Amino acid sequence: MTKKIKPLKDLFKHQFKIGAAINPEILAHDEELILTHFNSVTVENDMKFGEIHPEENRYAFERADIIADFVRENHLTMRGHTFVWHNQTSDWLFKDQSGKNVDEATLLDRLEQHMRIMNQRYGDIIYVWDVVNEAIEDKKGSYLRESLWKEILGDNYIEKIFRLAEKVNPSVDLFYNDYNETKPEKRDKIYKLVKNLKDNGVKIDGIGMQAHWSMDKPSIDEIKEALDMYASLDVKIHITEMDVRLCNEGEKPKFATEPEPEMLKKQALRYQAFFKLFQQYEAIESVTLWGVSDYYSWLDDFIGKGNKTWPLLFNEEGRPKEAYWYIVDSFSE
Numbered sequence: 001m002t003k004k005i006k007p008l009k010d011l012f013k014h015q016f017k018i019g020a021a022i023n024p025e026i027l028a029h030d031e032e033l034i035l036t037h038f039n040s041v042t043v044e045n046d047m048k049f050g051e052i053h054p055e056e057n058r059y060a061f062e063r064a065d066i067i068a069d070f071v072r073e074n075h076l077t078m079r080g081h082t083f084v085w086h087n088q089t090s091d092w093l094f095k096d097q098s099g100k101n102v103d104e105a106t107l108l109d110r111l112e113q114h115m116r117i118m119n120q121r122y123g124d125i126i127y128v129w130d131v132v133n134e135a136i137e138d139k140k141g142s143y144l145r146e147s148l149w150k151e152i153l154g155d156n157y158i159e160k161i162f163r164l165a166e167k168v169n170p171s172v173d174l175f176y177n178d179y180n181e182t183k184p185e186k187r188d189k190i191y192k193l194v195k196n197l198k199d200n201g202v203k204i205d206g207i208g209m210q211a212h213w214s215m216d217k218p219s220i221d222e223i224k225e226a227l228d229m230y231a232s233l234d235v236k237i238h239i240t241e242m243d244v245r246l247c248n249e250g251e252k253p254k255f256a257t258e259p260e261p262e263m264l265k266k267q268a269l270r271y272q273a274f275f276k277l278f279q280q281y282e283a284i285e286s287v288t289l290w291g292v293s294d295y296y297s298w299l300d301d302f303i304g305k306g307n308k309t310w311p312l313l314f315n316e317e318g319r320p321k322e323a324y325w326y327i328v329d330s331f332s333e
């Protein structure tokens, strides 16, 4: 007997939104899966500064528009990703005509114009923005990552940027988003950053926990500790970029063409435990997977070096994996 597919968005409709990061190619390949299971979408790359605003007087809206139109037609919602990042950002933004760094006022003005244009074009569908992405340094002993943003705007640049984001659009939720978010050292720095912002009266609505997780790490206890700490700040929490690669942290999958059944089972148990934990937190308002099916994941290049990493809930043909069934079975009445 074939089991009946249950839409994930229905399964969790009383708990949180269920999202997927997509691009036009994923949309073409997995449209049916997206429409069946997800009610929120993040644009994987095409709304990042460098992609959508490559030159001062030129925006490249085409790819983002494909996703935005799809969201409108199907009454989905969108997470905006992202305004301020050290990566995938246009060089022109930081430079004057002679190639020197611009001053603070110029950079803030350019960012404000960018935020306004994005808001005009996509404000009808975007309810939350990852305003600042990955600004905390991973290395022990240092707090903020070095970047041109920090160099030009100063050590309190994140506060300035959140204040600007609020000025441009006071009604959208403003989030700080990062990875390694459950590792104690980085977790404590994220906590400190958000606490300082709140103490200074800055509007910050939530923390995005990226959740690029592995078969061995993080532990459920580590995730729980991070969730407890973040929730204690009285902010919303979004799981923003979830995937669970089929290997341990720091390794790559050892099987070239097909995943091993026992690894898929282990992955299913991990996913099930994660979703059980998420359900216990009222603060979690959205859970987004960083992709749709194992047909495509950024991890295949990044970790797999061209080999598959099988990190998602649906296989390359779009069929549900054990991970999907373990989640569905444990939450169905």
Ligand code: G3I
Binding pocket: 044, 045, 087, 088, 133, 179, 210, 241, 298
């Ligand atoms: O656009 C160029 C294309 O012109 C060129 O032909 C091709 C050749 O490699 O590269 C294309 O750029 C790639 C880009 O994605 C768009 O596809 C870059 O090489 C590639 O490095 C880039 O990777 C993206 C990565 O962010 C960049 O850091 C991933 O797709 C994307 O999934 C990933 O997403 C990030 C989140 O935004 C933030 N958190 C971490 C997450 C995973 O790294």
